[in-house]
Amino acid sequence: MIINKKVHSVALGLTLLLLCFVSMSNAQLERIQLNFETYEVIYLTDFVDVRSQKLSPNVTGISLDIEFKDENRHQIYIYVEARLALLNEKEDYIVRGFTNKFDVIKKKTLVTSHFARGSSEIYIVDEGYQENKQLRKKLENIANKNPMAPPGTYRIIMKVYDFETRKPIPGGDAEKTIFIPFSTVDEAFVEIIYPKTGSAFNNLAPTFNWTTSANAVRVSVFEALTNHRSPQDALTGGSPSLVRKSYEDKNRTADFSGTSLTYPADAERKLEQNKAYVLRVEARVVTNRGDVFRPSQPVVFRITDDKVGQMLDNFLNAFSGSAFVTYSSLRSEPSNWVAWPAYGNIVLDGRTINEADLQTLLNELSGRSELKLQLGIENQ
Amino acid sequence: MKSKILIISILALLVLLSLGQKSQQDKKDISAYIIKVIRDVDMKAPTTGWQKAVPLTKLKSGYEVKTDKGSLAMILFADQSKLILREKSIVTIKGEVQGKEILSRSVHMDRGNMIFNVKKSESEQFRFSSPISVASIRGTEGGYISGGNQDLLTISEGLAEFTNSISGNSSIVGAGQTGIADSSGKLNVRKANKKELDNIQSGASEGEGQQEKSTEKGVVIAGTIAFDPSPTEGNATTIKLDLSQTDTTINTVKFHYRRQGATDYTQAEMILDGKIATSEIPADKVLSPSLEYYFVITVGNQNLSLPSGGAESPGSVAVSASISSSAGGIQISATPSFSPSPVRSFINLDSKLDMSNVTVSINSVALKYRRSGQASFNTLDMALSNKVATSTIPGIDVQPPELEYYFIVKIADSAGTEILLPSDGASSPLKLKVPPLTRIVPAFSALKSKSAGIVHVNFSSLQANVTGISLFHKKENEATFTELILTLSGQVATGRLEGDKVKFPKLEYYLSIKFEDGSTVIVPENGETAPLSVPVQAIQRELRIPGQTGSLQKKVLVLKWSE
Numbered sequence: 001m002i003i004n005k006k007v008h009s010v011a012l013g014l015t016l017l018l019l020c021f022v023s024m025s026n027a028q029l030e031r032i033q034l035n036f037e038t039y040e041v042i043y044l045t046d047f048v049d050v051r052s053q054k055l056s057p058n059v060t061g062i063s064l065d066i067e068f069k070d071e072n073r074h075q076i077y078i079y080v081e082a083r084l085a086l087l088n089e090k091e092d093y094i095v096r097g098f099t100n101k102f103d104v105i106k107k108k109t110l111v112t113s114h115f116a117r118g119s120s121e122i123y124i125v126d127e128g129y130q131e132n133k134q135l136r137k138k139l140e141n142i143a144n145k146n147p148m149a150p151p152g153t154y155r156i157i158m159k160v161y162d163f164e165t166r167k168p169i170p171g172g173d174a175e176k177t178i179f180i181p182f183s184t185v186d187e188a189f190v191e192i193i194y195p196k197t198g199s200a201f202n203n204l205a206p207t208f209n210w211t212t213s214a215n216a217v218r219v220s221v222f223e224a225l226t227n228h229r230s231p232q233d234a235l236t237g238g239s240p241s242l243v244r245k246s247y248e249d250k251n252r253t254a255d256f257s258g259t260s261l262t263y264p265a266d267a268e269r270k271l272e273q274n275k276a277y278v279l280r281v282e283a284r285v286v287t288n289r290g291d292v293f294r295p296s297q298p299v300v301f302r303i304t305d306d307k308v309g310q311m312l313d314n315f316l317n318a319f320s321g322s323a324f325v326t327y328s329s330l331r332s333e334p335s336n337w338v339a340w341p342a343y344g345n346i347v348l349d350g351r352t353i354n355e356a357d358l359q360t361l362l363n364e365l366s367g368r369s370e371l372k373l374q375l376g377i378e379n380q
Numbered sequence: 381m382k383s384k385i386l387i388i389s390i391l392a393l394l395v396l397l398s399l400g401q402k403s404q405q406d407k408k409d410i411s412a413y414i415i416k417v418i419r420d421v422d423m424k425a426p427t428t429g430w431q432k433a434v435p436l437t438k439l440k441s442g443y444e445v446k447t448d449k450g451s452l453a454m455i456l457f458a459d460q461s462k463l464i465l466r467e468k469s470i471v472t473i474k475g476e477v478q479g480k481e482i483l484s485r486s487v488h489m490d491r492g493n494m495i496f497n498v499k500k501s502e503s504e505q506f507r508f509s510s511p512i513s514v515a516s517i518r519g520t521e522g523g524y525i526s527g528g529n530q531d532l533l534t535i536s537e538g539l540a541e542f543t544n545s546i547s548g549n550s551s552i553v554g555a556g557q558t559g560i561a562d563s564s565g566k567l568n569v570r571k572a573n574k575k576e577l578d579n580i581q582s583g584a585s586e587g588e589g590q591q592e593k594s595t596e597k598g599v600v601i602a603g604t605i606a607f608d609p610s611p612t613e614g615n616a617t618t619i620k621l622d623l624s625q626t627d628t629t630i631n632t633v634k635f636h637y638r639r640q641g642a643t644d645y646t647q648a649e650m651i652l653d654g655k656i657a658t659s660e661i662p663a664d665k666v667l668s669p670s671l672e673y674y675f676v677i678t679v680g681n682q683n684l685s686l687p688s689g690g691a692e693s694p695g696s697v698a699v700s701a702s703i704s705s706s707a708g709g710i711q712i713s714a715t716p717s718f719s720p721s722p723v724r725s726f727i728n729l730d731s732k733l734d735m736s737n738v739t740v741s742i743n744s745v746a747l748k749y750r751r752s753g754q755a756s757f758n759t760l761d762m763a764l765s766n767k768v769a770t771s772t773i774p775g776i777d778v779q780p781p782e783l784e785y786y787f788i789v790k791i792a793d794s795a796g797t798e799i800l801l802p803s804d805g806a807s808s809p810l811k812l813k814v815p816p817l818t819r820i821v822p823a824f825s826a827l828k829s830k831s832a833g834i835v836h837v838n839f840s841s842l843q844a845n846v847t848g849i850s851l852f853h854k855k856e857n858e859a860t861f862t863e864l865i866l867t868l869s870g871q872v873a874t875g876r877l878e879g880d881k882v883k884f885p886k887l888e889y890y891l892s893i894k895f896e897d898g899s900t901v902i903v904p905e906n907g908e909t910a911p912l913s914v915p916v917q918a919i920q921r922e923l924r925i926p927g928q929t930g931s932l933q934k935k936v937l938v939l940k941w942s943e
Binding site: 196228230300308309327330335337341342344345348349358369370372373377378 | 922
């Protein structure tokens with residue numbers, strides 16, 4: 001019962017939302033502008049007061065600006081129509097109707113609070129009010145499962161009528177189309193295609209690729225320090241070496257477009273040899289509650305020439321048996337092991353050796369046909 | 381004997397009473413007692429130096445025990461498990477107990493030979509280990525020998541799990557079987573031979589206090605053989621075997637001999653005087669061209685052959701025969717002989733020509749000899765006394781494989797008649813076999829892989845001036861030898877082997893000895909193709925390479941191998 005009431009309220013709220021902009025004048029309009037911020041996900045419950053089944057007075061970002069050229073009092077009303085094309089369906093109206101008559105001197109901005117509970121200044125009149133019951137029912141069913149605006153193309157049409165002449169005022173048309181791609185923020189995803197986790201680069205400007213369902217992404221790279229035991233540690237434990245956005249943000253233009261990014265030369269911090277980094281790409285979803293970011297799985301990549309690993313590859317590839325199998329699985333996905341000087345020195349019989357010593361040793365061992373090699377892996 | 385058994389029993393009882401006073405609950409190092417010591421047994425705590433061990437010496441975890449040549453130690457644990465450590469062995473004891481329960485127990489033997497009798501325990505195994513193998517024992521009697529590049533585990537009762545530490549291969553060794561683990565990683569199990577089972581049996585007997593049997597195993601039998609007089613056909617001679625170098629009690633010595641080419645050996649019981657055994661070979665058994673012989677020496681209840689090959693590979697001594705020749709109507713007959721007998725290479729060789737049956741007067745006798753391959757004969761004017769001519773061939777000329785010789789006898793007549801013995805002289809001289817030089821054996825310090833070692837060569841037994849000795853050595857499977865020129869000091873040559881030349885499992889070598897006449901002798905003579913070898917103790921090497929996985933995990937790659 002409660003659910004039904006909520007669903008009914010949500011659907012009604014959506015209707016109210018779409019009918020909430022009304023204006024009227026018998027003179028020439030200087031300007032009419034329908035303001036409706038573009039969202040990708042809309043939380044309907046934020047727009048509707050469930051108890052009163054009216055538009056919530058706290059909704060921001062929605063307004064209608066009306067401005068006449070003269071300073072006279074104008075009596076106007078507004079025709080409002082809301083149309084919707086759900087994904088893969090034809091567009092149809094949801095509601096359409098007229099507001100009551102109201103006065104405007106020079107200009108007026110209508111906001112949602114004008115239609116909030118208890119407001120009596122402007123409202124939709126019963127005369128001429130039409131509601132697409134079939135579509136409303138469909139919306140109720142969808143909202144029953146998910147209290148978000150269902151994905152689709154929404155169009156709001158408004159016309160300002162002169163009350164005296166009952167005719168539209170020239171230039172008094174306003175229209176706004178919004179495409180809602182997601183029914184929830186969870187539908188936005190990013191998957192990093194390259195690099196694969198554990199990749200090693202020997203250049204300082206690797207290119208990252210990803211695929212995403214979102215319109216915009218934020219790319220971040222964090223350095224993994226020796227005290228980080230997981231990629232998540234790196235993401236939360238330090239400042240990023242790079243943040244780039246494919247969307248405008250706070251008067252800053254988009255840094256890039258598309259689904260790839262080459263590590264830029266002007267990054268906050270340059271990549272360095274023998275360091276590990278964690279790449280994260282986040283899908284940006286614009287909602288009426290603000291931006292929500294849906295992160296990809298973090299991907300670790302290393303900047304290293306992996307000389308020691310190559311030495312070991314050459315040496316151990318000549319072996320068969322368990323040592324080779326163990327090493328191969330260590331080096332390949334998902335382990336992608338690389339020798340890592342930051343974790344300590346190469347030690348032979350308790351004595352530190354350098355890469356040249358190691359190569360000499362492996363060369364010597366390679367020549368021993370009788371060599372019985374045991375290979376183990378210690379976790380630390 | 382009874383009194384010894386009684387003493388051992390009392391000692392064992394005291395040990396058990398002492399052990400019984402231990403805490404029943406605390407976790408402590410295992411303890412054991414040395415309850416029997418024969419000759420030189422030393423022990424060492426982890427923080428102290430070596431000191432003499434005496435009966436009832438208490439051993440704790442980490443203590444080492446070693447036995448010298450001819451020595452023995454018997455170690456008893458609280459559960460009556462017993463170890464008998466034979467000569468030239470070194471072990472480390474480790475373990476933990478909680479109350480009466482043994483949590484762990486192991487004995488590591490770097491080298492040596494031990495007999496064990498381990499009592500069965502439900503909860504724990506007794507582990508024996510060496511650089512090559514590990515044996516897990518429970519309720520088992522047997523023997524464990526670690527000898528450089530090969531370990532042997534023989535089980536007389538029960539069974540054991542035997543593992544080659546180098547390859548990781550394991551196998552069960554059951555009663556009556558011997559497991560063999562070698563430094564190449566191989567592990568084989570075969571039927572134990574009588575010698576191996578007797579070794580365990582005799583070890584067990586030693587554990588009961590029969591001291592006179594304690595040194596019978598693991599002892600190198602070495603002796604000096606001499607025939608006196610030098611064997612000449614038809615004349616009795618005495619064989620003397622001097623076993624003074626052998627540090628053990630000899631029960632009996634039997635002498636087996638035959639004429640060269642004969643099928644059967646004649647056996648003679650030798651008379652033992654201390655460690656010198658003698659026996660006379662009757663005249664009719666001394667037949668040219670040589671006698672072949674071997675000895676069977678009884679030590680305890682073991683019979684050991686000398687040379688070790690026994691009947692299959694006997695020693696040999698030349699038997700001189702009488703030779704006759706004539707010239708100018710004068711015929712003489714004489715018998716040459718040489719001493720020492722058998723001939724030893726690079727030892728001065730006394731020669732004698734007995735012409736006592738010659739009736740004519742003899743003016744002088746010359747010995748003409750040459751080494752094999754020499755073009756001309758050397759001449760030695762022999763001293764003449766009562767128709768017996770003597771001379772000494774210098775050791776430098778007594779070189780293998782043989783000496784060729786003949787005599788020139790000048791008759792004291794007016795014609796100055798010279799008679800060659802044998803009559804063809806230089807064209808068909810007599811031949812005397814000279815054995816290869818084998819007695820010069822280098823002594824190495826305990827060689828450990830990758831570590832420098834010291835080598836000494838005592839050449840005092842050579843009666844020839846040595847001007848240089850080189851040790852040619854190489855690692856196993858290495859193609860070429862490296863020459864190490866030893867430093868001569870008196871009768872000893874010394875050198876230092878560099879660590880990079882010392883490698884597990886063994887060092888192959890031969891000696892090159894230079895003499896003042898410019899000649900060079902290789903020891904052993906085919907050393908370049910069949911070198912001798914000395915075991916090199918393996919060291920476990922470890923290479924650690926820290927690394928990072930793709931999920932930032934620290935994983936260290938650890939490579940281990942033996943060398």
